[in-house]
Amino acid sequence: MSPVLFExxxxxxxxxxxxxxxxxxxxxxxxxxLGLALVATDRGGIAESLWVNCGLxxxxxxxxxxxxxxxxxxxxxxxxxxxxxxxxxxxxIVPLSIAxxxxxxxxxxxxxxxxxxxxxxxxxxxGGNRWTIIREVLVxxxxxxxxxxxxxxxVTLVGASAMAxxxxxxxxxxxxxxxxxxxxxxxxMVAVVIVLIVLVCGIQWIGDRLVARLDRRG
Amino acid sequence: MNQHVTTETGDPxxxxxxxxxxxxxxxDLRRRFGATAALDGVSLTVKKGEILGIIGRSGAGKSTLxxxxxxxxxxxxxxxxxxxxxxxxxxxxxxxxxxxRIGMVFQHFxxxxxxxxxxxxxxxxxxxxxxxxxxxxxxxELLQLVGLSEKAKAYPASLSGGQKQxxxxxxxxxxxxxxxxxxxxxxxxxxxxTRSILALLKDINSRLGLTILLITHEMEVIRSIxxxxxxxxxxxxxxxxxxxxxxxDPKSEITRSLLGGIRPQLPPEIASRLAAGEGxxxxxxxxxxxxxxxxxxxxxxxxxxxGAFRLVHGGIDHVQQQPVGTLFVAIPGADAAHxxxxxxxxxxxxxxxxxxxxxxxxx
Numbered sequence: 001m002s003p004v005l006f007e008x009x010x011x012x013x014x015x016x017x018x019x020x021x022x023x024x025x026x027x028x029x030x031x032x033x034l035g036l037a038l039v040a041t042d043r044g045g046i047a048e049s050l051w052v053n054c055g056l057x058x059x060x061x062x063x064x065x066x067x068x069x070x071x072x073x074x075x076x077x078x079x080x081x082x083x084x085x086x087x088x089x090x091x092x093i094v095p096l097s098i099a100x101x102x103x104x105x106x107x108x109x110x111x112x113x114x115x116x117x118x119x120x121x122x123x124x125x126x127g128g129n130r131w132t133i134i135r136e137v138l139v140x141x142x143x144x145x146x147x148x149x150x151x152x153x154x155v156t157l158v159g160a161s162a163m164a165x166x167x168x169x170x171x172x173x174x175x176x177x178x179x180x181x182x183x184x185x186x187x188x189m190v191a192v193v194i195v196l197i198v199l200v201c202g203i204q205w206i207g208d209r210l211v212a213r214l215d216r217r218g
Numbered sequence: 219m220n221q222h223v224t225t226e227t228g229d230p231x232x233x234x235x236x237x238x239x240x241x242x243x244x245x246d247l248r249r250r251f252g253a254t255a256a257l258d259g260v261s262l263t264v265k266k267g268e269i270l271g272i273i274g275r276s277g278a279g280k281s282t283l284x285x286x287x288x289x290x291x292x293x294x295x296x297x298x299x300x301x302x303x304x305x306x307x308x309x310x311x312x313x314x315x316x317x318x319r320i321g322m323v324f325q326h327f328x329x330x331x332x333x334x335x336x337x338x339x340x341x342x343x344x345x346x347x348x349x350x351x352x353x354x355x356x357x358x359e360l361l362q363l364v365g366l367s368e369k370a371k372a373y374p375a376s377l378s379g380g381q382k383q384x385x386x387x388x389x390x391x392x393x394x395x396x397x398x399x400x401x402x403x404x405x406x407x408x409x410x411x412t413r414s415i416l417a418l419l420k421d422i423n424s425r426l427g428l429t430i431l432l433i434t435h436e437m438e439v440i441r442s443i444x445x446x447x448x449x450x451x452x453x454x455x456x457x458x459x460x461x462x463x464x465x466x467d468p469k470s471e472i473t474r475s476l477l478g479g480i481r482p483q484l485p486p487e488i489a490s491r492l493a494a495g496e497g498x499x500x501x502x503x504x505x506x507x508x509x510x511x512x513x514x515x516x517x518x519x520x521x522x523x524x525g526a527f528r529l530v531h532g533g534i535d536h537v538q539q540q541p542v543g544t545l546f547v548a549i550p551g552a553d554a555a556h557x558x559x560x561x562x563x564x565x566x567x568x569x570x571x572x573x574x575x576x577x578x579x580x581x
Contacts, residue, residue, distance in 0.1 A: 118324060119328050119330060122328035124317070125288055127313075127314045127316070127317035127346070129311070140332040141330060143332060216332055217375055
């Protein structure tokens with residue numbers, strides 16, 4: 001591999017890490033509260049409100065049913081509004097985040113729903129309010145699942161970011177398509193695949209380790 | 219607070235001021251779930267410092283009842299007074315400070331798996347907004363009380379069932395409640411652990427003067443620690459009284475059946491041979507309690523009404539330091555006058571006598 005290509009590979013790695021990391025972080029910040037809202041407003045939840053629950057569910061399902069490549073293009077006006085441009089790595093972070101947030105919200109919802117109802121009742125019996133229940137019971141008890149779900153989301157984002165090459169976002173996927181596939185640079189293709197495997201394994205390994213440390217359920 | 223409310227029977231009921239001696243007073247509590255009435259007019263009081271046990275089969279309404287006391291469940295009608303304050307119509311926000319006055323222990327412990335033992339115990343104080351140093355000091359004190367000081371930094375998953383319930387009890391006591399609710403606290407534990415947990419509750423009751431209301435389906439629990447018992451069936455209190463009195467003289471069929479395993483029963487091989495008509499021997503069941511059980515009843519019987527009899531089965535038990543006994547006696551012969559004299563004598567001495575039937579041949 002030529003030094004030029006190698007430098008290109010390094011830059012693409014950085015772009016992929018940036019896209020995955022930034023949109024992952026955004027999906028965590030918005031997805032977790034959304035997941036909490038889904039569980040809290042559901043029947044028998046701590047803030048039961050079936051209308052809100054149905055509304056949120058419908059919006060989330062709506063975003064999740066659009067294929068990412070279409071979302072990428074459809075969101076161009078929104079991207080331009082937020083970032084100022086519709087091309088580049090930062091521009092790709094907008095649709096990636098918008099796709100990952102409802103995805104992660106659903107994963108967080110599943111973990112939060114699994115928290116034993118008896119624990120919520122115990123906190124209520126102690127005189128705890130909703131905020132106490134969220135802070136002391138729901139989130140800490142669901143934390144292993146919340147972290148494991150975040151790991152899955154990050155890995156999914158690594159894959160999705162490859163598609164963002166379609167709007168000139170760069171990244172490893174883009175590199176593999178333009179150099180590895182279209183220019184028959186097999187070494188680039190192999191390098192990209194190896195880097196992706198290492199990246200995904202690394203994310204999964206850190207996630208698993210974190211879950212093992214957090215899980216006190218014996 | 220001199221307002222009056224009217225119950226469904228139309229009687230005006232004065233609401234006492236908050237300084238009442240009753241920690242809990244329930245007035246005509248009703249709660250339906252669909253077609254079934256979980257609570258069908260329950261009225262009860264729990265006095266300061268006593269242990270009231272509520273016993274019933276599963277589905278009798280026990281859980282609904284105990285959950286009405288801290289507002290986890292709302293009655294359809296009726297009143298719930300906790301330390302003189304009516305709570306059944308309060309909103310969630312108004313209930314929160316009140317719930318801090320009431321500790322609750324659960325069948326499945328409900329400890330937070332992500333928190334250490336001491337953090338679990340200190341949680342009610344954290345909810346109250348107490349500083350960390352105070353919370354930890356109180357947690358250490360309570361863990362000492364329940365004998366788990368060395369487990370302060372452990373996580374609940376590493377504890378046995380009995381230890382988990384001890385943590386549950388410590389947690390329920392953290393905010394110095396006026397009332398402790400125990401929701402089948404020993405039902406998930408083995409008999410030996412059950413005994414130690416009940417001893418702990420009794421100890422807390424006598425040492426701290428804490429009022430305890432517990433629900434259970436096991437008479438053994440009632441017998442071990444309760445001062446008074448209320449029997450609930452199909453959402454109604456069918457029987458209520460001092461534990462030894464209810465044990466000695468159960469009025470309702472439900473109570474008798476709940477007592478079944480704990481009181482002496484006629485051995486099945488004899489029960490199966492009982493017949494209503496004539497027989498070689500008459501089997502009597504004699505129940506004695508309190509005063510009557512202190513007397514030399516059987517020797518007095520032979521002195522006053524001469525004649526042989528055989529003790530078939532029975533025993534004297536002590537409930538709340540009161541002797542409570544049941545004896546099964548076989549009287550030979552078919553002499554009706556003799557039998558009547560025996561029964562009259564025993565009744566005169568304060569025993570309850572029941573002719574169970576006759577057995578042909580020797581038993």
